[in-house]
Amino acid sequence: MKALITAVVLVALGMGIFEFIMRPSNQERLGALALFGLVTAGILLAAYLLPRLARRSRSLKVTVVIVGATSMLILMLALVVAGSQMFISAHDLNLLWVLMGFGIAASLAFGLTISGPLTEDLVRIGTTSAAIAEGDLRARTGVHRLDEAGRLAQNVDAMANILEEAHEARALEERARRTLFASIGHDLRTPLASMRAGIEALQDGLAADPDRFLRSIGSDVDALGRLVDDIFLMARLDAGDMTLTTETIDLTEIVDEAIEVFRPIASARDVSVRLDTESRVLAAGAPEAVARVVRNLLDNAIRHSPTGGTVVIAVGNGTRASCTVSDEGPGFSPAFLGTAFDRFTRDDSSRVRSGGGAGLGLAIARSYLSALDGDIQAELGPGGTVTFWLPNVGQNGSGP
Numbered sequence: 001m002k003a004l005i006t007a008v009v010l011v012a013l014g015m016g017i018f019e020f021i022m023r024p025s026n027q028e029r030l031g032a033l034a035l036f037g038l039v040t041a042g043i044l045l046a047a048y049l050l051p052r053l054a055r056r057s058r059s060l061k062v063t064v065v066i067v068g069a070t071s072m073l074i075l076m077l078a079l080v081v082a083g084s085q086m087f088i089s090a091h092d093l094n095l096l097w098v099l100m101g102f103g104i105a106a107s108l109a110f111g112l113t114i115s116g117p118l119t120e121d122l123v124r125i126g127t128t129s130a131a132i133a134e135g136d137l138r139a140r141t142g143v144h145r146l147d148e149a150g151r152l153a154q155n156v157d158a159m160a161n162i163l164e165e166a167h168e169a170r171a172l173e174e175r176a177r178r179t180l181f182a183s184i185g186h187d188l189r190t191p192l193a194s195m196r197a198g199i200e201a202l203q204d205g206l207a208a209d210p211d212r213f214l215r216s217i218g219s220d221v222d223a224l225g226r227l228v229d230d231i232f233l234m235a236r237l238d239a240g241d242m243t244l245t246t247e248t249i250d251l252t253e254i255v256d257e258a259i260e261v262f263r264p265i266a267s268a269r270d271v272s273v274r275l276d277t278e279s280r281v282l283a284a285g286a287p288e289a290v291a292r293v294v295r296n297l298l299d300n301a302i303r304h305s306p307t308g309g310t311v312v313i314a315v316g317n318g319t320r321a322s323c324t325v326s327d328e329g330p331g332f333s334p335a336f337l338g339t340a341f342d343r344f345t346r347d348d349s350s351r352v353r354s355g356g357g358a359g360l361g362l363a364i365a366r367s368y369l370s371a372l373d374g375d376i377q378a379e380l381g382p383g384g385t386v387t388f389w390l391p392n393v394g395q396n397g398s399g400p
Contacts, residue, residue: 250281255323270307301326331381
């Protein structure tokens with residue numbers, strides 16, 4: 001039905017233009033009507049056959065050439081019929097046929113030339129898609145066009161980028177998962193083995209000092225409890241299952257309270273702790289979260305300070321509120337600095353397992369500070385130095 005309507009519209013349009021320009025006689029009018037009808041029939045026939053041929057063709061180049069040749073053939077046929085209606089001589093009509101043949105040949109050559117780059121680009125798109133399907137996520141089309149083929153190539157390349165990024169993310173997650181289980185297993189195995197040995201000694205009556213064995217077992221239980229608490233806290237932070245209410249906090253006061261809590265531990269290790277600040281520093285943060293960050297950093301600094309060493313906590317107020325915890329220990333090595341805030345990581349050269357901790361303190365601190373729009377950064381040794389920043393009251397801090 002649409003084809004019939006299209007034919008009627010084409011014939012009517014052609015006759016209208018012919019009538020307006022030529023002012024024809026009845027005989028000329030009938031001849032023009034026959035000509036327009038013949039050309040329209042050829043167009044409709046081509047429109048019906050060519051799409052079906054294109055779907056079955058194995059080469060886009062062949063399809064483009066056939067379409068171009070068919071268009072030229074319809075045009076030349078219209079000229080020949082029009083020439084015969086105008087009583088052109090046989091000589092001139094033969095010349096018209098020759099010109100028509102030349103036009104068709106030229107159309108074929110032009111179609112082959114113009115379709116070559118398009119076909120090559122489509123082949124490259126197909127080859128790239130097949131490579132991606134086989135697992136080569138680095139394959140790209142390298143096609144740069146502004147037409148539909150170019151947009152298709154851009155979509156294929158964008159899809160490859162997304163798949164490659166997703167694959168890399170999955171690989172990182174898998175490595176992190178293996179590291180997580182290996183680290184948890186290691187941190188659980190040591191206190192459990194110690195507890196088992198102590199319990200067996202008590203059961204067999206081999207413990208010369210039962211109270212000492214019980215204190216050791218109690219320390220191992222406490223260590224396991226802290227590890228479980230830290231893992232649970234880390235999981236909640238990762239899942240976004242912890243709501244932190246930001247308010248105005250006195251960072252100096254929080255640091256001072258943490259120092260008082262850890263002073264007995266520091267004294268037992270013959271380590272002194274000093275607060276270095278010139279004034280009261282106000283910041284935007286969650287009191288419990290910031291206190292946990294300060295305690296984690298202070299605990300690390302005391303544990304890794306040498307006997308007779310000093311831990312200094314400097315609190316300042318510039319573009320953002322800052323807190324720097326420094327000790328006189330070995331500090332962070334260059335190889336460890338990039339992963340210092342990853343979970344279950346330790347610097348074997350300075351932060352060894354025997355020093356205590358499960359390698360979650362800095363990771364928890366970073367998670368808390370990220371949730372509070374803050375930052376944290378470690379510096380190279382010698383001397384362990386970690387600084388964190390919080391927004392000033394009424395500000396949104398950015399990088400250091």
